[in-house]
Amino acid sequence: MIHIGVDxxxxxxxxxxxxxxxxxxxxxxxxxxxxxxxxxxxxxxxGYLLLSSEQADALVSLAFEVNTGDxxxxxxxxxVTELESQAPSVDEGRLLALYGAWLLPEVSYLxxxxxxxxxxxxxxxxxxxxxxxxxxxxxxxxxxxxxxxGSASEYFxxxxxxDSVVCISEHTRDEIWNRLRRNRALPISVAHPGGDHIPVSTxxxxxxxxTRFLRVGTLEARKMPVEIVEAxxxxxxxxxxxxxxxxxxxxxxxxxINAAVERACNQDTAVTWIQDANDDDVASRIQDCDAFLSxxxxxxxxxxxxxxxxxxxxxxxxxxxxAELMQGCGAAEVSEMSHDSLVATCxxxxxxxxxxxxxxxxxxxxxxxxxxxxRGVVEGVLEA
Numbered sequence: 124m125i126h127i128g129v130d131x132x133x134x135x136x137x138x139x140x141x142x143x144x145x146x147x148x149x150x151x152x153x154x155x156x157x158x159x160x161x162x163x164x165x166x167x168x169x170g171y172l173l174l175s176s177e178q179a180d181a182l183v184s185l186a187f188e189v190n191t192g193d194x195x196x197x198x199x200x201x202x203v204t205e206l207e208s209q210a211p212s213v214d215e216g217r218l219l220a221l222y223g224a225w226l227l228p229e230v231s232y233l234x235x236x237x238x239x240x241x242x243x244x245x246x247x248x249x250x251x252x253x254x255x256x257x258x259x260x261x262x263x264x265x266x267x268x269x270x271x272x273g274s275a276s277e278y279f280x281x282x283x284x285x286d287s288v289v290c291i292s293e294h295t296r297d298e299i300w301n302r303l304r305r306n307r308a309l310p311i312s313v314a315h316p317g318g319d320h321i322p323v324s325t326x327x328x329x330x331x332x333x334t335r336f337l338r339v340g341t342l343e344a345r346k347m348p349v350e351i352v353e354a355x356x357x358x359x360x361x362x363x364x365x366x367x368x369x370x371x372x373x374x375x376x377x378x379x380i381n382a383a384v385e386r387a388c389n390q391d392t393a394v395t396w397i398q399d400a401n402d403d404d405v406a407s408r409i410q411d412c413d414a415f416l417s418x419x420x421x422x423x424x425x426x427x428x429x430x431x432x433x434x435x436x437x438x439x440x441x442x443x444x445x446a447e448l449m450q451g452c453g454a455a456e457v458s459e460m461s462h463d464s465l466v467a468t469c470x471x472x473x474x475x476x477x478x479x480x481x482x483x484x485x486x487x488x489x490x491x492x493x494x495x496x497x498r499g500v501v502e503g504v505l506e507a
Contacts, residue, residue, distance in 0.1 A: 125223040125264055126160045127504055130239065133231035135165050138199045139187040141341065142425045143254060146291070146316055146496075148187070150228060151179035152499040159505070164218070165203060166235070172203070172210045173333060176442060187402040191253050224248045224504050226237050227281075230255070232274040236501065250507060252288040252500065253282055253311075259302045260383060279303055280411030289503035291423040292444035310506035314499025316492040318428025324410055326492070333393070334365040334473040337412040337435075339405060339426040342374040342384060347419035347441070347460070349380055352387045352394060359393060361466070363473040368412065368475030369396040370405055374483030409433050409442065414472050414481070417446050427454065428490045436481040473490030 134147060154161050154176045154502070163179035165172040165295055174182065182202050189195040213221070226245045227236065227250070257279065281289060283303040287310040291297040296313055299305050336355065342348040348369060355367045374380040387394045406429070409415065415430035417439040424445035427437050431453040438455035439446035450456060456467050472478050 124158075124160055125505065126162070126221055126225055127158060127224045127501070128218065128222040128243075129161055129163045129179075129228055130231075131163050131165050131174070131182075131228075131235050132239075133229040133233055134183060134186075135199055135203055136233060138186055138195050140195070142316070142423065143294055144507070145320070145425055146181040146252065146357040148180060148227055149320060149493040150497050150500060152481045153493045154345035155498045155501055158498065158501045161484075162221070163450055167203060167207070167212065170212045170214050172206055172212050173221075173342065174210050178206060178210060188437040189401070193350045201210065204305050211366055219243065219246055222247055224250060224484075226500075226504055227251045227285075228500075231279065232271055232278055234274055235275050237274060237281065240285075244286070245497055248286045248504075249505045250287040250289065250504040251282055251285045253288045253299050255291075255295065257298050257302050260298060268318075283479060284309075285507075286310065287312075287503050287507035289500050291316055294444050295422050296441055310503065312499065312503040312506065314496045314503065315445070315491045316423055316425055316427065316428075316477060317493035317496050318432050318445075319492045321406065321429045323386045324433040327410075334363070334414070334475075334478065336367045336416055336469070336472075337363060337370070337408060337430075338368070338416045338418075339370045339409070340421075341372045342369065342380050344374070344377050344380060345420040349383045350462065350465060351385055351416060351418060352459070354462055355394070355469050356387060356391060357462070357466045358469035358473070359391065361470065363470055365469065365473045366395070366440070368408060369394075370400050372398060389444050405429075406433065408434050414438050415476050415494045417443055418465070421445070431485055432487045434482070434485050434487060436478070438472060438481075448491065449489065451484065452489045453487075454480075455484075456480055457479075480490075 162173040185198045189198050224247055227240050283301055283305045290313050293313055296311055315433055340346050384396050385410050409430050410433045415435050415437045417427050418441055420442040424443055427445040430437050431449055437446055437454040438457055439454055440460050446454045
């Protein structure tokens with residue numbers, strides 16, 4: 124049986140709590156040991172710690188248990204120090220002898236990660252997980268700091284040339300083919316991330332009070348936070364009784380987005396923005412809202428699946444692979460992304476009967492599973 128090394132340096136260097144880290148967590152948690160052995164590898168003190176799936180799961184899960192970035196970095200550093208006495212440590216020569224394939228599971232611009240991937244690729248098959256939007260399609264999402272552009276370019280070059288790539292959606296696969304011009308003869312597959320890390324909620328009774336709209340995700344331009352807040356406030360001016368909540372980190376590429384949302388919060392008590400929410404906070408807010416909003420461009424959209432598992436209906440528009448999978452099972456498409464259309468959507472779904480009609484279509488059991496995803500990743504690696 125093949126033994127696969129999974130590179131975790133990106134996470135321990137710069138831990139985050141986005142959808143990519145959810146993929147890491149569930150890949151460790153649901154790794155199909157009947158198809159391949161795995162070590163989750165952390166460079167440490169000149170060598171490499173080899174973590175089991177259970178140890179990797181516990182490490183990455185810190186991203187969803189600790190609220191702030193500084194606290195998370197400290198918690199991850201402490202956990203890695205604890206693992207020194209619990210996990211085997213090997214040098215690079217031994218590491219190379221252990222594995223039949225090497226997997227890069229995160230987006231990474233770290234030179235050490237990229238150089239290792241190339242170095243190991245001369246000895247063993249290499250595979251990557253392909254995520255999200257590309258600089259060619261969403262340039263506003265890639266305002267790179269000085270000195271990073273070269274590494275970013277190298278990362279995308281590797282996506283085009285790695286022995287195998289497993290994409291989180293058909294949209295991502297097509298972008299890698301069409302924009303990065305990956306040779307279509309090279310192995311590339313799709314494995315849809317799951318949503319079953321969220322238990323299915325029990326049906327709830329009608330909630331009284333204003334309609335609550337919720338948007339979860341970093342406030343990047345491609346996710347349309349400014350367009351959403353402007354449409355919501357316009358609908359409020361036309362008389363709807365509603366609230367809008369954003370949960371997510373500030374935009375790192377366009378500070379004017381953060382300013383616009385903060386300004387709306389200051390001017391209208393019906394608009395709220397929570398920047399540091401852990402898993403429990405997010406779950407509670409999703410269960411307590413009437414409609415989950417997902418507009419713009421998503422590489423996939425795990426929060427859509429989380430909402431449906433909690434029986435919260437989803438309104439979506441734009442490029443939304445996860446929502447498209449769930450159309451008719453709790454997700455409804457808004458076909459036009461204009462200001463007037465978004466205003467009309469806010470008005471339409473502030474109506475209790477319309478909202479409950481959409482809610483009746485929610486089917487939590489139709490959400491893709493993480494076990495299927497992890498198996499799909501391993502099958503993709505085996506194609507390398």
